[in-house]
Amino acid sequence: MKIVDFKCAVIGKSPIVRIVTDEGISGYGQAETWKPYLKTHILALRDALIGEDPTNVERVMLKIRQRGGFKPWGSAVSVVEMALWDIAGKAANIPVYKLLGGKVRDKVRVYNGAIRFPLADHRPEDLADDLKKMMALPEGFTIIKQPIGFHSPMKRAVKDFYYHEPNASPFHGALDRGPITEKGLRHFVDCVAAMKEVSGDRIGLALDCGPGWMLPDAIRLVRMLEPYNLLWVEDLLSGDYTPWVNAGVYRELSRMSTTPIHTGEQIYLRQNFKELIEGQAVNVVGPDPADVGGIAELKWIAEYADLHSILMAPHGTANGLLGLAALIQVSATVPNNFIAFEYTTGDPEWWYDIVEGLPQQIVKDGFIDVIDRPGMGVDLVPEKAKRYLAEDDKAFFD
Numbered sequence: 561m562k563i564v565d566f567k568c569a570v571i572g573k574s575p576i577v578r579i580v581t582d583e584g585i586s587g588y589g590q591a592e593t594w595k596p597y598l599k600t601h602i603l604a605l606r607d608a609l610i611g612e613d614p615t616n617v618e619r620v621m622l623k624i625r626q627r628g629g630f631k632p633w634g635s636a637v638s639v640v641e642m643a644l645w646d647i648a649g650k651a652a653n654i655p656v657y658k659l660l661g662g663k664v665r666d667k668v669r670v671y672n673g674a675i676r677f678p679l680a681d682h683r684p685e686d687l688a689d690d691l692k693k694m695m696a697l698p699e700g701f702t703i704i705k706q707p708i709g710f711h712s713p714m715k716r717a718v719k720d721f722y723y724h725e726p727n728a729s730p731f732h733g734a735l736d737r738g739p740i741t742e743k744g745l746r747h748f749v750d751c752v753a754a755m756k757e758v759s760g761d762r763i764g765l766a767l768d769c770g771p772g773w774m775l776p777d778a779i780r781l782v783r784m785l786e787p788y789n790l791l792w793v794e795d796l797l798s799g800d801y802t803p804w805v806n807a808g809v810y811r812e813l814s815r816m817s818t819t820p821i822h823t824g825e826q827i828y829l830r831q832n833f834k835e836l837i838e839g840q841a842v843n844v845v846g847p848d849p850a851d852v853g854g855i856a857e858l859k860w861i862a863e864y865a866d867l868h869s870i871l872m873a874p875h876g877t878a879n880g881l882l883g884l885a886a887l888i889q890v891s892a893t894v895p896n897n898f899i900a901f902e903y904t905t906g907d908p909e910w911w912y913d914i915v916e917g918l919p920q921q922i923v924k925d926g927f928i929d930v931i932d933r934p935g936m937g938v939d940l941v942p943e944k945a946k947r948y949l950a951e952d953d954k955a956f957f958d
Contacts, residue, residue, distance in 0.1 A: 561582065561613055562611055562612070563580070566578075566609050567956050568599050569949055570953065572907065574593045574880050575635075576588060576590055578643070587645070589882060591638070592851075595632050598636055621640075621641055628828050630801075630804070631826040631828070638849060641853060641856065642936070645856070645889075655935070656890075660856065660859055661859075661893055665930070666930055667927040667930060668888055668892055668928055669702065670699075670902070671701060671703035671899075671902055671903065672903055673902040677694070682713060684751045684755075687751045691706065698921070699903070699922075701763065702764060703766060703900050704763055705902070708769060710769065711768045711769055711795065712768075720744065721740065721747070723738050724737070724739075732801070739774050745777065752788055753788065765788075765790055766791040769793050770796045773796045775812060782816065782821070794846065796821070796823075798823065803826070808841070823836070824836070824842075824845040824846040828853060830852075833861050833865075837861075837868050844871040844899070845873075846902075848875035849876070849879070849883070850879045855886050862897065863895060866895040866896075873899040874901040877903075885917070885918075885936040886936055888931055889930075889936055889937065903923065917937050918931075942957040
């Protein structure tokens, strides 16, 4: 089998890769919904792929892996990797999880980081009401992650939350960073207390906190949060689009509190998790398969983290329905340090009409059944998807 063509189209807001083979099998991969600008970057990999056997996934990846970087630039390589696995599974007529060593669970737990409601404000009662709504969702999530502090409009909506002016950059993930005020710190903790009043021990509550916290403030915060038994606090010091790891500083934070510390969504490749894991710098790692280099890369990190008693909770919001399929396949295979992966939805809503392989109710009681269809298990339906192609992408399915 040989790759004879390599295409990328933006469908909705998501860059979609199609790898075409001489045996009539195509593999698909989806980058984050927020990254339509990656199309040119993705297509720059084309010459390295043509003529290769896509079922030799690692051999192909060795040709392109050096062309990625920390979020968002690892996405181009990651989306190719997932499309290669899709082909390999379809060629063997088996689900991808069997190619990754087989599943260790029949259903995978997910946490809600994607289904959101508009907030009236950022007072404690507003966040408590928001949590009530998420707990009432038909998906029955057992874990919910709430954006808060620097990872939310709270830094602007709460007067004097911290000692600097918010960053004026138009880019998502621009690093607002600075010392927090006593008022801001107490407001944050009051919001957590209000949410825990609602949730009790019925769900696991996690917080997406930054990045942006200075180390002394982060230490004060996680100590103040200890009574609330949070599942984790995420990206206090770095994360999202920050192109570094800061393992040494995370280690200082983690050793000062029993509140579990989580990071990793922006990190590209296993090598950049090495110091975090070996140094016990965090309690939970959360690579995103659409940024870290793909699903095999994520599984390697999960295995290595497990050897060091570090938990795994993969990131995934905005990875779309093809990305959801990839997360299901790999999460079925990782060790029992797995907590849950971040649920991702179709955006726009019509995405659910242009794919096949998903059940009518995807999440039941906080879990998704592992999909047993060949490849990633969720496939585009060309006849339905064509209507959403832009003029310059009309030949995507030809």
